[in-house]
Structure formats: C-alpha cells, structure tokens
Amino acid sequence: MRYGIALFVIYLLILTSGMARGSTIEYEITEYDINVRVPETYDSFEIEASLQIENSMPDSEHTLEIMLCRNFRGAKATNLHIYDETSKPLDFSFEDDLVSISLSDASMGSSVVVLQYDLVKDEDFHDQFSPFAFEISDTLCHVNASITRTDNWYPKIAETMAKRLAPYQLVVDVPEKFEVMASGELIDVAAVGGQKVYTWRNYQGITDRSLYFFAQEQERIVREYDDDFRVIMYVPDGTIPTNMDYLADVIHTSFRFFEEMYGEAPWNEYKVMAFPYGYSGLFNSMNAPVTLFTSEITNNEIYFPIRSVIHEVSHTWWGNIVSSNPDENYWLYEGFGKFSEIIGIKPALGVDVESLSFFRLKLCTLPYIDYVPSILESQDSEDRVLVNVAAYYMGATYLRMLRFVIGDKNFYKGILEYVRQCRGMCISTDDFLTIMQKRCNKKYHGMLSDYIKNPGYARYEIDRLGTIYNGKHYLHNYEIINIGDKDIYTPYLVQSDMESYKEYLFLKKGEKFLVRVKSGFREPADHIVVDPEELFPVCGAGLKGPGAIVYENPSREVKVYNVAADAPFARAGIVDDMTLIKLNGEELAGNDLRTLNHMMLQPGGTELQLLVRAGDGEPHEVTVVY
Ligand SMILES: [Zn+2]
Structure with a gap:
C-alpha cells in the first residue's frame, strides 16, 4: 500500500x-x-x-x-x-x-x-x-x-x-x-x-x-471490445439486454470515431449510468435517461433519442479534454457537441441524416433570429430557449459553414490541431479562432469571428434592377446585396424557364453582386434563391421570427413549443403547448414542418391573425405583431 x-x-x-x-x-x-x-x-x-x-x-x-x-x-x-x-x-x-x-x-x-x-x-x-x-x-x-x-x-x-x-x-x-x-x-x-x-x-x-x-x-456491467475498449454501464432493474448492447455499441463506435477526428483519448473506457434526470455529458462518462435502458428505443427520423448519446460522448473532448469557462464560452461545449452529434450519426448508426439535421437546425433557429444573442454571448441570455439556439444550433451551424468554406480536410486538420494545442487546458474562443484562421485564406478571417461575435445570421437583400430584351429573350438583372454585419458565404440557385444552375457566393459586408437571368418571359419572378437547401447561416433582410417553433403532432394538431419571452408569439399571449388552428382564416393542420415554420417568418410590421386554443379551452383569436 x-x-x-x-x-x-x-x-x-x-x-x-x-x-x-x-x-x-x-x-x-x-x-x-x-x-x-x-x-x-x-x-x-x-x-x-x-x-x-x-x-x-x-x-x-x-x-x-x-x-x-x-x-x-x-x-x-x-x-x-x-x-x-x-x-x-x-x-x-x-x-x-x-x-x-x-x-x-x-x-x-x-x-x-x-x-x-x-x-x-x-x-x-x-x-x-x-x-x-x-x-x-x-x-x-x-x-x-x-x-x-x-x-x-x-x-x-x-x-x-x-x-x-x-x-x-x-x-x-x-x-x-x-x-x-x-x-x-x-x-x-x-x-x-x-x-x-x-x-x-x-x-x-x-x-x-x-x-x-x-x-x-444499480448493477455494474462491463462490455469489452476486441480493440480493448470497454463500456462500463450502471443499469437499473428491468434493463432490456438488447438496449445495453445497442447503447454500448453506439458509445464504442462514436468514441472511436471522435478519437479519429479529434485526437486520441488517453484511456480505453467509457462509463454510462441510468439517471432519473436525463442526460449529462461528463468527462469520459455520461448519464442517460432510465427509459433508454428499460423501454424499447424508437428513434425518430433524425435519430432522436439515440443521437443524444453520441452528443454526450463528444463532451469527453468538448468541455473536458479541451476545457474553457462555460460562463464565457458555452458554445465551445455545446456548439461543438451539437456538431459532433450530427457528424457522428453516420459512423455510429450507419445512416445519413446529416443534411436533414443541419436543415432542422436552421429551421429551428430562424424563429429567433432577431432576438438571439451572439454565439459567444449565448450564456448571457436570461432565456434558456435563446441560450440553446445560440450555443447549440448556431454554434453547430457555424462549424458546418466553416467546414464548407475551408474544406473538410483543412477543417478537421484544424480541429485536430486545436485539440492537440489545447489538450488539458482551459482556453477561450479566441484560441480556437487563432488556430482555425491559420488554416484558411486571409479573406475569411473577419468572417470567422463575425459569425461568433455578432448576433444573428448574415442578411441579404435581392434587388431587381430591370429587364432588357435582346431580340431573342429577356435578361432580368438582379443584385444580391450584403446588408448585414457578416460576410456572406452561401450557395444560390438561379432558376428560370431557360436556365437553372447553382453557384457559390462570397460577398463581403456592404458588397453587391450582379446576377443576370435569361427568360422567355418579361415578368420578373423568384429567379434567385439564396441558400436553396437552407443550411447556411444567412437570411433575407427584414424577416422576423415569431420566437417559437411550430410542428404538427401525431394527432394532427399544430403545436407551439420553445416560446421565447418578449417575441411576437409571447407578446400575443401564446405559450408552450398551445394549439394553433388557423392562420388568417386558413387551416394550419396538414402542413409540413418547413412550411409551418416558414409561414411564421414575416417582415417587421406584419400582423397575423391566429386562431389558438389552450388545452381543452375554447378557441380564440389572437393578433401577432411582428
Ligand atoms: Zn451537450
């Protein structure tokens, strides 16, 4: 001894x-x-x-x-x-x-x-x-x-x-x-x-x-793998054996994947405990809800709940191997956790829902785009909804954009370098930025920090400059203008009866870009769609969100959740779990998630009439002012 x-x-x-x-x-x-x-x-x-x-x-x-x-x-x-x-x-x-x-x-x-x-x-x-x-x-x-x-x-x-x-x-x-x-x-x-x-x-x-x-x-159960990795599980009575196998395998594969992407961890084990209060991602261990052990696991189309396990595994790196003060850099935990959760799904589960997942992140960010703090100041918001939107959703969307701008290879080299240099330390966002800026062209340096330090998304406007006829067809001239406080890097789609193509645009703050669209018709139309797949952190000028997400539940009721304080829905008295029945007289049920949430994005000054119901109460009209 x-x-x-x-x-x-x-x-x-x-x-x-x-x-x-x-x-x-x-x-x-x-x-x-x-x-x-x-x-x-x-x-x-x-x-x-x-x-x-x-x-x-x-x-x-x-x-x-x-x-x-x-x-x-x-x-x-x-x-x-x-x-x-x-x-x-x-x-x-x-x-x-x-x-x-x-x-x-x-x-x-x-x-x-x-x-x-x-x-x-x-x-x-x-x-x-x-x-x-x-x-x-x-x-x-x-x-x-x-x-x-x-x-x-x-x-x-x-x-x-x-x-x-x-x-x-x-x-x-x-x-x-x-x-x-x-x-x-x-x-x-x-x-x-x-x-x-x-x-x-x-x-x-x-x-x-x-x-x-x-x-x-609880019972302590150890799953050993051929590569010497072991998952130590603390499981309650009534645990389903196949759930244990599934959880251990997901932990093992995602851990190994993150080691490959982010650098080796100096141990060969991971601990997981069933916990009545849900998830927490700790240093080399996690808590997970009891139901994940004792009930059949049914994942939805983007693989919740199991993807949360992947998220928690990534916190071994984000917040622990590389640590920082969460009162100042919460996104270094959660933006990275959310990003890792998404990129880890394919290696861990063998399914590709990456684009769908990033699309959902943007869809769930737009409703708050006017009110969210910057990614860097996410933790300062009084409103938990906005903390999550800024740190998790916008943080992950930012990392995806960065990966796109500098390329996969460069991006992951940078992340490896970040973990290598900051291993075992307590660092800040600027440490991360300095390392990543070294990996990209100087013209993107300002953009890298603007998206973290300035609130919201990049904003653009599309102006019609007029149409000319060249004897054969019409040429519609448009200008895409960067009117926000961040450089824009985004794809845009040009579509008319005569042409259709996708291009990428890098537009510095205040700059304009001319696009000429051929068409057999004289009337201008929606010839240009910026960010057609809805994956990049950009949005149109003047658009305001309701400050809540709407979705249709399995009983075909349109419900509201994550209502942020002091935003249009909250000011109209709409609270979490209310049912939205009609919008300006039109039934809302039957619309998909994207359509529903896009309907609620409106230019400032717009008023919407919503027929709503709280619980089993009588439906009543409210006016939402944007
Ligand atoms: Zn997390």
Missing part, C-alpha cells in the same frame, strides 16, 4: 511539474484528496477535503481565500472545520460562500489545509436544475458536474472557478447497496463495516474540469 502511495505522489509530481503558474496567483492547489461519506441517515454528505497548497509569494499574504458552494443553488456547506496537516484547528471566517483562512506560518512554500464540512440540501434555494445537480436520498446520492454551478461543492481558491483541477483522489464511501460512478478511474473498492469505499483518481496525464459522483442501487 505504501508503495502505491509513493507511486501516486511521484505521478502527481510528474503531472503538476508542467503546469504554468501565473505570477499573480499567490496560492494554488496542487493536489486534492477528497473523501465523501454518505451516512445511512441520508441527511448530508460528510466531506473531508485535504488540499495541498503552494504559496508562490510566501511573505506577501497571510489569508487564504477559498470558495465553497458559490452559486450552487440547491446545496450548501455547513458545520465547517479547518485544520492544518497536524490536525491543529485553523482560524477562519465563512461568509457568502467565501472561506478566509489565516495561515500563521505563511512563509512556508507548501502546506496542507483540511476542510471538513457537511454538504446539505439548501431548502432556501431551489430551482428546476437543483435535483439534477444535487440529491441525497436512500435511492440516489449525487453531485453532478455537467453544469458550472456545481463545480464548487469541493473547495476552490477564490477566482479560480474556471481553472482546471489539480490532480485528485476522490473517495466515495456509501452504504453497501450502492454502486458508484465518479470522476476519473476506479482504483479500488473496499467493503468496510457495512459501507463500500470507492477510490477514484484522475486518468493518467489529464485532470478533470470538475468532480462528480453518482450512487444508485
């Missing part, structure tokens, strides 16, 4: 020696040893966190400031005691999630500080995400780490929220009926007096962004 500890220490030294130390940071945690005990009373997690601390300016400061449970809505720390390595109590104050510790022997370069506390449910602060983040009961005990608010259930030095973790050991000590899935690699399981003690450490060479553990009464 001693030998094991010595090896662990050597390994920590190797791991930490390469870490950059900022000169302004006085204190740094260089090693975590965290013990969590779940008592059979299930009233608190009893935590002892031992921190190895380096003081890079030993004489300047005598107060160590540590954050504990900052911004964690749903749980709080109580009963805090702090000791040094000789178990001598240290003086401290604990206010507003900030622990200030007086270190009398501050001249020491390195020291150990031990915090003992109970993590309990915070009855005063609860929201819809609280049970997803934290729960303690006799059936489920967990702290999730897929959202930043939970990152601080263990101590962090003040102002280092977005930093990567130091190497760690995480011991989770639970009543013996539980299986535990936690951060990193399982090192040991020991039975001690009616409890089971699980010891986890970070995978070799790379630490996590945040720590998590989940304990449930």
